Amino acid sequence: MIVLSKTLLEIKNLTTSFRIGEEYYAAVDDVSLELKENEVLAIVGESGSGKSATAFSIMGLHNRAKIEGEITFKGRDIANLPPSKINKIRGKEMSMIFQDPLTALNPLMEIGRQIGEVLLLHNSEMSKAKRREYSIELLDRVGIPRPDRVVDQFPHELSGGMRQRVVIAIAIANKPELLIADEPTTALDVTIQAQILDLIRELKDDLNSGVILITHDLGVVAEMADRVAVMYAGQIVELADVESLFVNPQHPYTKSLLSSVPATEYAQDRLHVIQGIVPSLQNLPREGCRFRSRIPWMDESVHEEDPKLHEISPGHHVRCTCYQHFYFPEESKEEQTNGVT
């Protein structure tokens, strides 16, 4: 990147823990990230990786979680802000797009009032008529046909794709500098997905906002992201610009994920299957390389005792030393006896 743009968000050593029984378990474990203006940072991982928990920590949406570390947004630490202060930021300077547009809107409220609410909350002087007028403008902006009619309709009268556009209209209503999109297209059809991604990209350029895109879909990452953080079991295991990640993936988890997506140049006729299962929050290995148990054919000595992120080229970070020796079991004949389950 030649253009030097301003840092918008800086996360340092973020650890988000949930209480289960008597103990706290970290779902996000020592995550550090940076996001610049007009940049799209994708956080990729499977369920239980901590990607959504990271997004919720930034938004302050966790109800009963212990949040440690710093979340510096526009020069100010917003981790653990009291509700009255974080509410001034949420919906205005940063906002969020949710996964399922069918459940993200209040079924008993007209579309116009749901958009109007976010306008009113951050500008109590805006009149009702003005809010309505602006809501129609926003609906038009996100590509909803006949916005003057839709503004008085209820969510159930709209299709899934249209509802997601309404959720996006709410998110951009106050021109936020940070937009967090949590699996924004997972529940949508492919052609609608393409349209929604185009819309997010366009709006980002318009508003010069930074976007954090949470997804499990590597295709969406390749289409949207400038930089990518791959998360596994609460940690970032690889962080790189999008080209390096796809052209030169390093971490065993990244490589495994890529080769398990069907019908891509990474996939074989037989898809790669990561052995074992994602450990639950209570059973996360807290010491050593967390991916170790998923690549049991590798020699124990290739792992670091206390795996760190290593910068292997400018901006490309990989956790643990095991990446230097990694190979797929299929590549070596004698390793094939390791029964794949």
Added chain:
Amino acid sequence: MALLKVDDLKIHFPIRGGILNRKIDDVRAVDGVSFEVKQGETYGLVGESGSGKTTTGKAIMGLNNITSGDIYFEGTHLNAKKGKKVDVRRDVQMIFQDPYSSLNPRKRVLDIIAEPFRNYEKMTKKEEMFKVQELLEKVGLSSDSVYKYPHEFSGGQRQRIGVARAIALKPKLIIADEPVSALDVSVQAQVLNFLQDIQKDLNLTILFIAHDLGVIKHMCNRIGIMYRGRFVEEGLRDDIFNDPQHIYTKRLVAAIPDVDPRRREEHQSFRAQVKEEYEQSFNDYFDENGLAHSLKPVTDTHKVALPERG
């Protein structure tokens, strides 16, 4: 002879309205669909929500009322109005989308998997247990999980329990309705590999219903694309992905995200171009109601819904 033959299938749901709640219109969920599935192949039925792909699958299973049209399984007419109802449900089984809700949480794995043969076969408790354990091993789960409940398994494992139940009676055809769309990528890979294995082992035929074109491309020999209750195109995998002829198919294929970020711009402008073509030529490809024309062969394997020429 085709294992499964669907001929001009129509499924219309009535829309009721007015004070007396009389039928005022129809939703034409499936509106004249014909296709054949050959023994041993994996046939992909693709479409977006509302295309009628799931309704078609359910109709073959006998879970929907058929408005008109015929379904034949091994030459037997399944939906004959007169004469005896033919019960092919042992030979045709279904795998559902959501491994979380399709298994009864209050039943043990033993009861879930044994249910089909309790309906169709008389077995002693001992035989039943032996059979269930055998099936569990076949789907790669340990045989001591018979007394566990569904919540004790991960998503991928639950989907395997669903598969174990589906193959319990050694069916000839499996209808898999979005079997992996609720799963994580790595678990999805596991289930897809496993479906391929089981297909080889049992010489199964699979009707694979999905909206994810990547999965379809990976799994299926032949593919039918549905749009608003009709087929727009049908062909071999290469026909569909390398030589799509109908504008709707082109648009679907163009919408698949490309995993190479270096081709991003190129791919985006191609997609925009296809979208433009779609909008401009919509009337050339669809009739006055926005529905697809009937399929016309362009090669031996490839059929496209194009208007009558001349």
Added chain:
Amino acid sequence: MWKFIVRRLIITMPQIVVLSLFVFILASLMPGDALSGQIDPNISRDAIDEMRERLGMNDPWYIQYKDWVVGAVQGDFGDSFRFKMPVTDLIWGRIINTFWLSLVSVIFIYAIGLPLGIISGRYNDRLIDQVITGYTYLGFATPLFIFALVTLWVFGFHFGWFPTGGSVAPGLEPGSMEYILSKLHHLLLPGLSIALIGVVGTVQYLRSEIIDTKQKDFILLARAKGAPESRVYNRHIFRNSVLPIAAFFGYEITMLISGSVFVERIYSYPGMGNLFIESILLRDYSVVTALVLLFGLAAIIGALLSDIILSIVDPRIRIK
């Protein structure tokens, strides 16, 4: 919405016909007829038969049914065997008393149920919620007639704070302030008894509805908009949770009327429920028949009300 309401009203018609047939058959099966207890035992058999013929008692059943329906619609249910007055006149005064008791009970139910349910749902699993939930379990386990007996004994006899019977103190001028206050005084204890037991369903329903709504995605979106907790609760959670309760209103009425049978008896309150039991005990069949018909009608209208309210408050039904 109008279509829905009209359609719903049309469905009510056959319900009422079935109910009236049921009540008619019930009445025919009961021993005695309109002449029982009315006539001088010295009148000859022939004269009685002639009177029966004149009254249409030998007509086929459908003619009798038609005559009965025509009478019922005009408010003619015959005479009470015990009070020797038209059933309609007898019942009318009792309906009014029962109406007031039900109204007071409903007010108490919502005044107690809404706050308890809301608090319990909002602070679920905290101490306050555990206390309220404990109360609802107790309420479910306690039969209303036992609870009513206990309150009557404690507050009526032991402390003497409330009257133990009747609907108004004797000798007061109807319409005067004292009269109204005395009526209210008589209503409080039975009304509260019904409410304290009858409310537990509402509390539990509202609690689970709120806990359910709290987890919804649109609540998350409301928080992400920057809405303070008070607004999240008032505008999104409570509103969406209370609406189903509103629809319960009609059923609540049905429940109250059937519940009044015991309570009115225990408090010797001169309402329909009390009259019902007295009439059964004294085999005053014409009154029993009329009351069964009225109770049945109340249930049908209650269900109708519930559906209409739901269709008005829920846009998913309203817009169609």
